[in-house]
Amino acid sequence: MTQRNWNTRAEDKAERLAGIRAKLDGKILAREHIADALYALIRSGDRVIAEGNNQKQADFLSGALAELDPERLHDLHMIQPSVGRPEHLAVFEKGIAKKLDFAFSGTQSHRIGALMMDGTIEVGAIHTYIELYGRLFVDLIPRVLLTAAFKADREGNLYTGPSTEDTPALAEATAFSNGIVIAQVNEIVDDPADLDRVDIPASWVDVVVEADKPFFIEPLFTRDPRHITPVQIFMAMMALKGIYAEHGVTSLNHGIGFNTAAIELLLPTYGEKLGLRGQIARNWVLNPHPTLIPAIESGWVESVHCFGTELGMEKYVAARPDVFFTGHDGSLRSNRAFCQLAGLYAADMFIGSTLQIDPDGNSSTVTTTRVSGFGGAPNLGSDARGRRHSTPAWQDLAGVNDPMARGRKLVVQMVETFQAGLKPTFVDELDAVTVARKANLPIAPVMVYGDDTTHLLTEEGLAYLYKAESLEERRAMIAAVAGVTPLGLAADDQVTAKLRAQDKIRLPEDMGVTHTEATRSQLAASSIADLVDWSGGLYEPPPRFRSW
Amino acid sequence: MTQRNWNTRAEDKAERLAGIRAKLDGKILAREHIADALYALIRSGDRVIAEGNNQKQADFLSGALAELDPERLHDLHMIQPSVGRPEHLAVFEKGIAKKLDFAFSGTQSHRIGALMMDGTIEVGAIHTYIELYGRLFVDLIPRVLLTAAFKADREGNLYTGPSTEDTPALAEATAFSNGIVIAQVNEIVDDPADLDRVDIPASWVDVVVEADKPFFIEPLFTRDPRHITPVQIFMAMMALKGIYAEHGVTSLNHGIGFNTAAIELLLPTYGEKLGLRGQIARNWVLNPHPTLIPAIESGWVESVHCFGTELGMEKYVAARPDVFFTGHDGSLRSNRAFCQLAGLYAADMFIGSTLQIDPDGNSSTVTTTRVSGFGGAPNLGSDARGRRHSTPAWQDLAGVNDPMARGRKLVVQMVETFQAGLKPTFVDELDAVTVARKANLPIAPVMVYGDDTTHLLTEEGLAYLYKAESLEERRAMIAAVAGVTPLGLAADDQVTAKLRAQDKIRLPEDMGVTHTEATRSQLAASSIADLVDWSGGLYEPPPRFRSW
Incomplete structure (x- = not known):
């Protein structure tokens, strides 16, 4: 040789x-x-x-x-x-x-x-x-x-x-x-x-x-509570009742959007009223969202492990070392690799939003005009098939009476049926398919696949997709909560009624959630200034978020 | 407050x-x-x-x-x-x-x-x-x-x-x-x-x-080539033809057993004869197995990232820095977290062995007398649903003509139909079910689930389980290669013939693999001393592996 x-x-x-x-x-x-x-x-x-x-x-x-x-x-x-x-x-x-x-x-x-x-x-x-x-x-x-x-x-x-x-x-x-x-x-x-x-x-x-x-x-995860709408609050209430409380979700990751910011801000108010403190949302895999401050200060949060930091949150985090992971110097230690690992294998739920959903439930933020990439969503929004520990929420999605049954991570898509500009969220085919063809990609850039999605929440209702017994049934469940989009209008009322009777979908009234209750006064903070107050002045928002 | x-x-x-x-x-x-x-x-x-x-x-x-x-x-x-x-x-x-x-x-x-x-x-x-x-x-x-x-x-x-x-x-x-x-x-x-x-x-x-x-x-991954049997060589030949070459597997992880050690030792001989060098098995996620030395020395291996080290391999690894990950001091840097991450998301194949397989293809090394735990197997032996990059091997397992089709990691179980002591590998129910009940575990300690297993290889043949169109068909495919175990004897010959005609299972003769060719002379090294020779004296086996 x-x-x-x-x-x-x-x-x-x-x-x-x-x-x-x-x-x-x-x-x-x-x-x-x-x-x-x-x-x-x-x-x-x-x-x-x-x-x-x-x-x-x-x-x-x-x-x-x-x-x-x-x-x-x-x-x-x-x-x-x-x-x-x-x-x-x-x-x-x-x-x-x-x-x-x-x-x-x-x-x-x-x-x-x-x-x-x-x-x-x-x-x-x-x-x-x-x-x-x-x-x-x-x-x-x-x-x-x-x-x-x-x-x-x-x-x-x-x-x-x-x-x-x-x-x-x-x-x-x-x-x-x-x-x-x-x-x-x-x-x-x-x-x-x-x-x-x-x-x-x-x-x-x-x-x-x-x-x-x-x-x-880049302060990527700062959401000004002023922009949270009543519809988002309405959906957040459904999420808390129909998902968090329903399954007893204690460990979780939240996406980047206003939908989940609304949930964070409802914990100390609506969540408290429901008696859920200590029962849900204790261990977080999350950037230091400013909108989580009221929940932390109200004693909801045991721990937060962070992918990265958030500009302006440095002093607040350093002053809450029992909650955040910090070094001996006092400042945050973020680590995206370990946080994504934790989100994959140790968190019971991912809940996020998207731009488009197809009839099978596949979703993507990639459109023909905008390729934002996926970041952590595909990883966080998928079931870790190698997971071998049980928690109540995970186990709750398992089949029964089968000694081989295993639970499943909750993967929740929370979307309004229409995006800004009145473009339907529900489309016949994802733009991702076109982008794949034009950019010569070997697979379509899907963010979260339909078969990985366990719950679909819209302002119309909540579909427990993991209960679907066939692809056909999953499609019907998606259509049932797709509102007045073309997909939603094509839904068969009788099928929808049956799905509702089988508890495969729930409408807002099934959960006792009303629009009259879904007001901005439910938010624990209604502005960035409120968040600063909650933090005792420790949160120092970047100038562009300051209105005072 | x-x-x-x-x-x-x-x-x-x-x-x-x-x-x-x-x-x-x-x-x-x-x-x-x-x-x-x-x-x-x-x-x-x-x-x-x-x-x-x-x-x-x-x-x-x-x-x-x-x-x-x-x-x-x-x-x-x-x-x-x-x-x-x-x-x-x-x-x-x-x-x-x-x-x-x-x-x-x-x-x-x-x-x-x-x-x-x-x-x-x-x-x-x-x-x-x-x-x-x-x-x-x-x-x-x-x-x-x-x-x-x-x-x-x-x-x-x-x-x-x-x-x-x-x-x-x-x-x-x-x-x-x-x-x-x-x-x-x-x-x-x-x-x-x-x-x-x-x-x-x-x-x-x-x-x-x-x-x-x-x-x-503990030198956990040292396998003395002397203990590799002709049956293991026979199965290794099937693996190389029916899986590695068939799908073009370039990135992979091997389990701990003699089965995969046999594959490692066939690369420079049988693999070379098949013209596969450079086509398969280039990028490894693996401890520094001594049995990989001949393949490395023969130019098969581009890279190996390691979970841990292997006692005796220190000098050899340090002398091959283009292949292994080493520090500026020259010695290996292993890292189980990153290596498991690589095995989950970046490797196309996991191939390993187990002690028991049930009719659905669920497998476990947990028995009523022995709870060895899982280590990396559930992670390595599962499909990363969040994976979004394509490789030929991964893509080869995708459905066709579906723009939403995604590929799949190859998860291969390679077992002889009988374990030592003539205990059938194929059992009606995994011992794991009993262990779960007796030890009060919330879920049965399954190592790799049947629905995650894409290939089952025995000395009887190779079942392409990912091609199964129903649970019933998967069961028939498993039984077809289960030999003279009770499960195998119950297989329906007509069904087996049909599966073979559909290329859902392959028998050794379908792959041109014969027992006469499966001799120990095919092994690139037949003893620990041979491995030391291949390494130019750099590999220093622990005393218990030395027979000289």
Whole structure:
């Protein structure tokens, strides 16, 4: 057998680093050398992670990458949990990058859709977060990571503070495959003792650069209670009675929308009236939603493990260490990998919203004009088939009298039958099918599949989809709560009456929920200012949410 | 509202640590104070993690715990990825601990079964690993972690080396919930520069104690090729033709048994003859199996990410950094959390074995005399419903002509129809049902469910269970390959012939696999000594595997 070199990655890494040795002071790179450093450390065709999270953005580094010359550096394969910055797409338009594997694209959802469909971006897949992390250890092993932290010491230890987010997963996959870890930080401290805590050890980090300004962070989960409508409150009341109390849901994740914000704000009022405190919604897998403050302060919440932080919530979280996961420095330790894991395997319920639902119950936020990606929804909104522990809520969805019966995670879609602009939520075919065809994707970008969805809640009623005995019956149950959309109008009244008699669907009146009771006065807080009050002034909302 | 103390966990922790302040030199505790320290740091009723991994055991600490007086410390709720040491059960027999949540119990499987069924141990659940990690952040938040590392510096930075395993997940959940992290180490180094690398940062660790001897490590995945039988080789040939080549499986996990060891050893011989190198089995999610050495040396393997290490493989792994994930110190970085995540979301196939299969295809290693737990099998052996990327193998299991069709992970059970002692593998009802009843478990401890199993391979043939159109048909397919077990004898020959004609089952002759070809001469290595040779002397098998 010919002698093979088994150390090519480490040698290549050493060679790249040698190219900038003269510009480095230990691991510290002066800001003005960033372009030279990226040319030296990245090669055309590399797999490069640009971090790119839900909230935290390594924007100094991704901005520098986008300034490079595509003649010198091209055909990069970008791997990004989130595509959240204009420069994340500029690298494709300029020809520096060619292929993209990602999970979420909040603010760039319109533009990314266009670039996917005109072929500028070749998309590998739209993943759920931990699926993408998993692939970093298997078939998408990265060559370079561009990451961001609050602080570093001169050895390269990183303090990511409350914004740890995806960094441990991305750094581990890169550092231990002889990849190159480049970190931008807001501040370099001389004395390691001045580092609040170590989130990423120095030996995992190759280059540290102090950015020209603090990394960008998006307050993605702040919902102003002023925008919560009576219809959302009405649906939230149904959710609490027909799902949370019905099944005894104690561990859960909430989506990003106003629907679930309404539920959070009803716990200390309507929930209290129903006598549910301590019975439901105790252990959370959730970003630090400002709208959860009243429930926390009212003693509803035992624990919250966070995917990321939420801008403005830092002091509040630090003052509630019995509830949140915090470090010895007092600040939040978020961790998207473990939080998604907890959401998959340890939470009884996911409840979220979507843009389109087809007659089978498949749903997606991907439309022909907007490809926002999935983020955590496919993972959180699916049953962990490997789960082997029982809880009352999980067990409640099992069949009876079968020794092999297993329970099921509650996956709830909570939607109004019409979206803004009077577009029906219920459609004959998801736009995702068209997008797959136009963007040449191997599978349609479905967010949550119909066969994974256990409950569908609209303002018309609640369908217990897990009780459906056939696809045909599931379709009838969906149509029964689809209101005056074309799908809903086609529902057969007699079938609907039968489903109701079988307790497979419930109408608001079946649950004793009335529109007259569903007023904004039910909300524990009706404004951001109220949330600040609830927090005793600890919550410091970003300026754009302040009306005072 | 009355003023609530939101900092009780941190205050309690500080109080406990204050109790041993006089005995600490910084974070270093002298060995002789371990009992006093455990009395001070653990309180009755606490949730305590004793690490307890597949391989690495914090045995100095668990041994010290078992020596304590149950009058002073009792009713502990133990959380253990693995119950692998006699003292792990002694704490229950002595009354120090009462409740147990675990995932695996290798060598203790007989005794733990008896203690579960006589009520000495109250079992929460038998989890799959990452399910248990997930719960540490939700409803099983730990108070104390007893962990193990190779080295620590005097600040408390830990070097777990190739045996990182579960430590990052367990330490994160404990450290960031104001729990207490106690680490035993083989060696304390004075100069932080003498620490090979940092696997767990010092700020996550509270107490370090140098153990009296190196932590115990179990070579769990070493299979001596001498024990591989011609029948296993015969089945391995069917697997390669009928599954690996048939579906183009490139990313995969192998179970622990001789069946899959046979496959590993056929790659450079039979697999090469079939022209499959580079086409299949490139990216692995696997412990460093010694039996994979010939395939690695023959250029089959692009990458291996490891759950844990394997005793004796340290030097070999360190010499193959292009294949394995290693740190800048050169040694393996294993990580069970990320490896299980990769196995769930990024691997196309799980193939393993079991002790019992029921007529529906449900399988378990739990029997009335032996409760070995599940380890990673339920997670690895289940479809990730949240997966949204496509690969040829995954897509090959999707229905056709349906824009909503999604692929599926291959979950393969590979069993001989009879176990040792001529006990049929195929049984009317799993022992797990009886165990659940006797040990008062809420659900039967099934390892892999029939509806998650896509392929069943026996020496009689291969059933493509994912093609079954009904439960009845799945049962017929299972019976068709169940040989001369009672289940197999009851199979209807006409139905079997029809299934074969429909390509839902294949017999060995359908795949061109013959017993005459299935000889031990097909194995790339026929002994441990051969594996050492293949490794160029880098593999250093533990003494018990040496016959020379």
